[in-house]
Amino acid sequence: MNTSLWIHLFLFPGLLFAVPASWFYVWGEHKATARIQRRIGPPLLQPVYDLVKLFGKRTPARHGIEANLLRLWPALSVLSMVGAIAMLPVFPGGPGFAGDAVILVALLEIPSICFILAGFTSGSVFAQIGAIREAILSVACNVVFLLSIVTIAVTGRTFHLSDLANVTSNPGHWIGVFGILLCIPAKLRLNPFSTSSAEQEIYSGALTEYAGAALAMWKLAHGLEWVALTGFVATMVVPAGGAWWVHAILFVAISFAEVLLLSAVAAATGRLTLERSIRFYWRWAAILAVLSISASVYARFRS
């Protein structure tokens, strides 16, 4: 394993950066929501306190394969998110390989799959309803998500993330980024697409039966999802060139700006029903994605 890969995996944007960043982004989300609702909001270290508290809790004992699976899903989510964050092309000329965008997409999907599996593993009715909702919504938003990534790939003529990160003036690239941005609320289970983790209706869905350390892992995975998804968009819009530290600062700044934007949208909107959420993605967002990919393919074969 070369040095650059080590740095990406364990230092920046990997584990050492990603975990504190996930706390910071979650705090930013809570703080922005609170300010919009005219509340003070939590202190900066609140996500850390929550995590420590959850890890210190004693939880009811479960036995057999079910207990192991319930611990496995959040752990798998955290690992996949750390891997996805490490693959982000924050610095120009970073480690990567042809087709690494496909791996990144696969890693970004793992938390959603684990969420669904956790819902079915727990045996709770609420958790199963949450899992079903997540599965249906995941299919709907992933159509747009994948088409958007393919649009960017067709525009950049590659599936290599470092090359995709070189922002072009092609409108197809920006439409693709916009499509990804549209999918992030559903992937993070934020309003208005939070039907799979509705606290008031189904007691947080798949996480109903979770408590203690396993729930803390889910919280961590969720924070890392924030870092990975907002970071992915950030790498797609940071202009090429410049020193490595400029890229790092822009990466964090743009990611955090996305956090604030998505939090504002979440605070300003109510929860849509599953039917309406699906209709949004299958109808409006999918039409946009199909048009953009068609335009990109046409532009490519024409040039």
Added chain:
Amino acid sequence: MNILRLIFDNLRRGTVSYPMPHTHLCTSNQYRGLIINDPERCVGCSQCAYVCPSAAIEVTRSGDNYTWTYNPSKCAFCGRCIDRCKPRTLTMKSQLPPLYSTQDELKQVLNMVRKRPVRPAAAAAGTAATANVTAPIAENAKPAEPMAGIPRKEDLA
């Protein structure tokens, strides 16, 4: 676009909540705070403990002495003890309770001596029955006389 205007208005107008615990909040006179017992007036009837739904108040007896204990960490601040207290001994503070980190931090323990009931005839005759109203034991170590009409345990034995 109303929602955007609402968001900007909310951001512009600032917060309406207070940074706890750094802010001392004003409460109304009817605020249900900590229970205060006046040892000068308490007769040790333990009705407060009897009606307390969360067992925050306990009264334990030892002869003529009794211990009145109040644990705010268990208290539901329902005010039933206030309603039941005949001599109007119990009151509620109208301020927020202070922050505490351990369960027994705000616990109040009063060791007192049971008072003689004031009989109308005795009161009229100006006897010293009321003179035996005592403060907590720490202030008045002198044992009180047994309650009139109620035999002691040792007498029964």
